[in-house]
Amino acid sequence: MTVSETQVTWLTQEAYDRLKQELDELVANRPVIAAKINDAREEGDLKENGGYHAAREEQAQLEARIRQLQELLRVAKVGGAPTESGVAAPGMVVTVRFQDDDETETFLLGSLEEVAHGDLEVYSPNSPLGKAIIGAHEGEDRHYELPNGGLMTVAVVKAEPFRG
Numbered sequence: 001m002t003v004s005e006t007q008v009t010w011l012t013q014e015a016y017d018r019l020k021q022e023l024d025e026l027v028a029n030r031p032v033i034a035a036k037i038n039d040a041r042e043e044g045d046l047k048e049n050g051g052y053h054a055a056r057e058e059q060a061q062l063e064a065r066i067r068q069l070q071e072l073l074r075v076a077k078v079g080g081a082p083t084e085s086g087v088a089a090p091g092m093v094v095t096v097r098f099q100d101d102d103e104t105e106t107f108l109l110g111s112l113e114e115v116a117h118g119d120l121e122v123y124s125p126n127s128p129l130g131k132a133i134i135g136a137h138e139g140e141d142r143h144y145e146l147p148n149g150g151l152m153t154v155a156v157v158k159a160e161p162f163r164g
Helices: 013-028 030-041 050-074 128-133
Strands: 009-011 076-078 092-098 104-109 121-123 141-145 151-161
Touching (some): 013 050, 013 076, 030 050, 050 076, 092 128, 128 141, 128 151
Parallel strands (some): 009 076
Antiparallel strands (some): 092 151
16 A cells, blocks of 8 residues: 555545546647647657657646646545534644744645645645644644654644635
């Protein structure tokens, strides 16, 4: 079993549909890119053929995004956004205060793909912080291990449903 098989990504139905549509469009665009490559190949010397190399780069990016979307949709857990406030869970916008810090940080506990456009920070539920705060109620402290082996304490200040 690979690591990705154990990591589920929470998505709303709307985000899933948007990503599925993007995937379908990218797959449908494959013949267009292939035609560009063939047209550029017919122009001659491939070593000095900028159009050919640009088309190959475009194809590589397209295929990488297709693979990314296929994997994301394969492991996606689709459901409606949570409607109850007060408990940190995937799909919630969580405000936390880190130990010894007066400032708070607000982020979506979920997938970066859930936020189509925006400036909301996103933390994965599979991240150390995400794992630590899942299930925490507002006002509750949780601890998690830092990369250097130290422990960090974080307080959940607020948890409310994401309104994408």
